[in-house]
Amino acid sequence: MMDRQTINSSSIDSLEILLHRMMNRIRQSLELPTILNGTVAEVRAFLGTDRVKVYQFHPDGNGKVVAESVQSQRLPSLLGQNFPAEDIPPAARELFLRARQRSIVNVSLQQIGVSPLDCLETGEVLDVDDIRFRPVDPCHAEYLTAMGVQSSLVVPILHRDQLWGLLVSHHADPRQVTERELQVVQLVADQVSIAIAQSTLLSQTRAQAQQEATINRVATLLHSMTEMKLQQALEQIVSALKGIGGRVYISAQDSGQAQLLTCGMQPVLSEKRKNQSSRQKRTQNSKFKTQNSSTHVAAPVEQYPSWQSCFSEEMQSGENGVWAIADLYQSTVPSDLVQAFLDNQIRGVLVVPLRYRQQQLGYLSVFRQAVEVETLWAGRYDQDDPRHLRPRKSFETWRELKQEQADEWSTSEIELAQALGSHLAMAIHQYELYRQVRALNADLEKDIQERKQAEIKFVP
The missing domain is CATH 3.30.450.40 (GAF domain)
Structure with missing residues (x-):
């Protein structure tokens, strides 16, 4: 357990440099893909892990990897691939949203550490970073193992009080995540939330300008x-x-x-x-x-x-x-x-x-x-498991083509x-x-x- 105000003085410089670069990226570009690509590169360099990705949820509950930095010799790329809603249970989504809960999994130790930022019952911000460890669910461990992952860190990304996505770090070897690393990644995720808000406003402004231009062209003709x-x-x-x-x-x-x-x-x-x-x-x-x-x-x-x-x-x-x-x-x-x-x-x-x-x-x-x-899926579920009760064995890309869609x-x-x-x-x-x-x-x-x-x- 560690008070949020106390960060090791020897790490302040590196933390400030990382956050300074992140804020510069947001100021220099309002294009969200550019910001996200820079984010995953910075976080992977900071953590030294094999893959860092940004995962965005769709309205139907499915999700897609929209940005990624990966050591391809260690883990395969998942960029552009979609994951079904069943991969992240509703209870986990609720904790990501209401408690802003972060999760840390060490497959070799068969344990998961959870660290909520907010009290689930009251919604009040907690005063300490408390990482509590417990045995990891066997299905979760099997899921990560099938991906070639031995340790993971997941931090929720919120936008307008909704669960927009996840900032995820994967490593092919067992790895401990320190409280300082968790704090830094959380601060980065907070910056990403700001970038999403700014980018959304920019997109809305552009769309409105485009609509007004269309209306003006038509009005001139009429x-x-x-x-x-x-x-x-x-x-x-x-x-x-x-x-x-x-x-x-x-x-x-x-x-x-x-x-x-x-x-x-x-x-x-x-x-x-x-x-x-x-x-x-x-x-x-x-x-x-x-x-x-x-x-x-x-x-x-x-x-x-x-x-x-x-x-x-x-x-x-x-x-x-x-x-x-x-x-x-x-x-x-x-x-x-x-x-x-x-x-x-x-x-x-x-x-x-x-x-x-x-x-x-x-x-x-x-x-x-x-x-x-056309949708690229990260793996295909077993036809004999229509309720998705078991994690899939492979994450090899599966291309789904649906014709005659509304x-x-x-x-x-x-x-x-x-x-x-x-x-x-x-x-x-x-x-x-x-x-x-x-x-x-x-x-x-x-x-x-x-x-x-x-x-x-x-x-x-």
């Missing part, structure tokens, strides 16, 4: 008094939202004619649906025009009763009326609409209602296709689509007013000409 460049704006929107296609449907206004602009991949109507929509079109006496198409075409999917009823329900239940579906297979969308999209490999749909002052003007739609997801719409993408939809609705409304003014002026000019002609006829 808000013109003489010409509304809807087609170019639609192409910009589809590109910004990483879609394979999109469309803007403008409902029939006073002109009595609906409009449809398309870009890229579009839903495909079956012959049966085309015939049904054509009959519907004649029944409703609805006219619309679409770019690059013949006069006799089926009505757009936006005029389907199934579209209108489904989207109406989504507007009532969804956030701000946005219809964001990553996977049509897993949605409640009517089967006729689903088939219209899937026939052209459209898997995800994002629809934004275009409204201005409570008036429904139409829809903005962006489409995505399924994607392939591509989720992120919160920032939905917010961007909402902002772009607002500009579209405003521009459509303004352009309709401009069209009405032009039509009124044309009518007035016609009346004036007719009156002039009439006056000429009656001149004696």
Whole structure:
């Protein structure tokens, strides 16, 4: 047991040098990968161990090695490899988070030392660095042995009161970790937490700037008094939202004619649906025009009763009326609409209602296709152990390829689509007013000409 304020005076210089280098890295670069790569190199040089890595958790509980410094002749590289959530039990994660517990394992002695920074019951910071040793769980020891590791040190990395990841040191030989080394690595982990916060803020600022630039480009195309460049704006929107296609449907206004602009991949109507929509079109006496198409075409999917009823329900239940579906297979969308999209490999749909002052003007739609997801795993579980009750025997890289995976719409993408939809609705409304003014002026000019002609006829 050792008070945190007491550090051996002979080691103060080396400690200050290490922390000074770490702080310089953070000041010189806000790029997190650069900072993490420097961190693992510095920590491995300080500890003299065979491998130091930074392990980041994913939202699903799995994790990935995102930075590593390794003596490849002693231990294999794990950089870029993923580990399943089952490798770190929920109880261990809870201790990492709530108690900021560090762990030290010596496989040869079959013992683990744990050192919490916070009291698990009260959350208060403890006054001493207390490393308590007990027998290590046999599965844990077997797990490390399969990795070729005889001693390990694990320090949690927190961000916004969440368990962001772990700073881990591995050594191929038995090795004791001193209290001073634990203190230094903890201070480094604290610096990493600061770097993550700064990098996250930078990423958010960059994303916001990129979104604002996209909005400005689209607004420039839309808000013109003489010409509304809807087609170019639609192409910009589809590109910004990483879609394979999109469309803007403008409902029939006073002109009595609906409009449809398309870009890229579009839903495909079956012959049966085309015939049904054509009959519907004649029944409703609805006219619309679409770019690059013949006069006799089926009505757009936006005029389907199934579209209108489904989207109406989504507007009532969804956030701000946005219809964001990553996977049509897993949605409640009517089967006729689903088939219209899937026939052209459209898997995800994002629809934004275009409204201005409570008036429904139409829809903005962006489409995505399924994607392939490749994951590198550190070893593969035994097929005979589906519950992962035993540690795997090998950590040889296993490449998993999943096809036809849904591509989720992120919160920032939905917010961007909402902002772009607002500009579209405003521009459509303004352009309709401009069209009405032009039509009124044309009518007035016609009346004036007719009156002039009439006056000429009656001149004696």
